[in-house]
Amino acid sequence: MKYAYYPGCSSHSTARDMRESASAVARALGIELVELDGWSCCGATAAHQTDRVLAASLPAANLLLAQRMGLDTVVTCAACYSRMKAANHEVSSSPDMQKKVADAVGQPYDGSVAVRHLIEVLLEDVGIPKLKKSLVRSLNGLKVASYYGCLLVRPHDVTGFDDAENPASLDRLVEAMGGNSVDWPCKVDCCGGGLNLTRTDVVVKLSGSIIDMAAAAGADCIAVACPMCQASLDLRQNDMKRSTGKDYRMPIVYITQLLGLCLDLKPQELGLNRLMVSPDVVLQAVSAKG
């Protein structure tokens, strides 16, 4: 199992824990991630809000690097995943856009490099049976709310990830780890991430209602696969407290951090020390005798 790996900009800044846990889990499971040499930003929301050709060209430049390696591209950030899939869609559905992107990048690109989220690799290429055999620890019934957010599942004809309204990929991983995947209605709601710096009030409101709902469903923690969701939900809990007066202590962990713990990796290796809200309840569940 060898893939071209696109870490994305946040993996060196606000989401170092995402990169650390993804790399550690991949290593432990024998998934070889070869970082794209010279990779650059996918353009994120700023590019698509500014210029359509720019928004397709920035991901295309990176996908061309993967094409030269002859490997599928694996990403761990849902935003990069979305922008790369959107670029593939733009380029392969419009000859005009394909020409514009080729002019901008300086090389032709037809949109054919496969883009996959690490979750898809875990479920489809490793598979639950093999994954289960590798796990040495259990979540011991820890109640986990699986949160997918927007960018993995929408627009579904572009990303093709799981189901647009009721995805179960993360839930399946949680169950495989011996966790209790809670049934809740906010799986694909928006955390407001795009407005994190500009309209923090909106983020606090949207993310707050997601945490409220997870807590009401009995969740001990929320599992995420997107660094924007992680930042909104984890970093904004003190702002939520300021706005509602309620005390929020919901750990927001990457699914790869949970997997890493069950693979008996150290919390430090998985960046669990970087979370704003303490993941103690998760660590206790994993270390308990199952």
Add this chain to the structure above:
Amino acid sequence: MTIVISKKRRMAGLRPLVEEMSGVKLGACYQCRKCSAGCPVAGTAGSAPSEIIRRLHLGAGDELLQSGLVWMCLSCETCYGRCPMQINFPAVIDALRGLSVEKGIKAPRGNMPLFNRMFLENVRIFGRSYDLSMIAGYKLGSGKIMDDAEKFPAMLRKGKMAVLPPSGADKKAVRRIFENTGGVKGKTK
């Protein structure tokens, strides 16, 4: 929703331009309002996706660019995902944003155009996003200097904010893309 139409304006309005920029045909919308029902910010923004589309149908001009949703839309794609006619409304919003910057419409609360400019300028220079520099530029430009100030020490201590600029990107390739596309728009300082 109440839509006021000026008798003086010619009827074409922004619609042809928006359709051309986004590649979206707005005639397919029959106002079922599923988009508006699912929109997480329609209430806060004071305008909903179906209303924006209807106003475009009715020949809305530049006044549409003042709608709250233009810069508050999260591109969460819920509207697009649920539209029975597969109308890509987020692409419509992106076109309205482009027009808004092009026409120099006054920046909305929170100044997202400034944020976008700062983000892309850093990508143009470093080839990757440099959060610290981007945030500093945005804070200076927007005057929101003290917002989230209490979070920075913890973020730095926990390694959640890179101090040094990113390295390793093929900067030449990125510059080429910026030079050959719309690049960092509205770069008037």
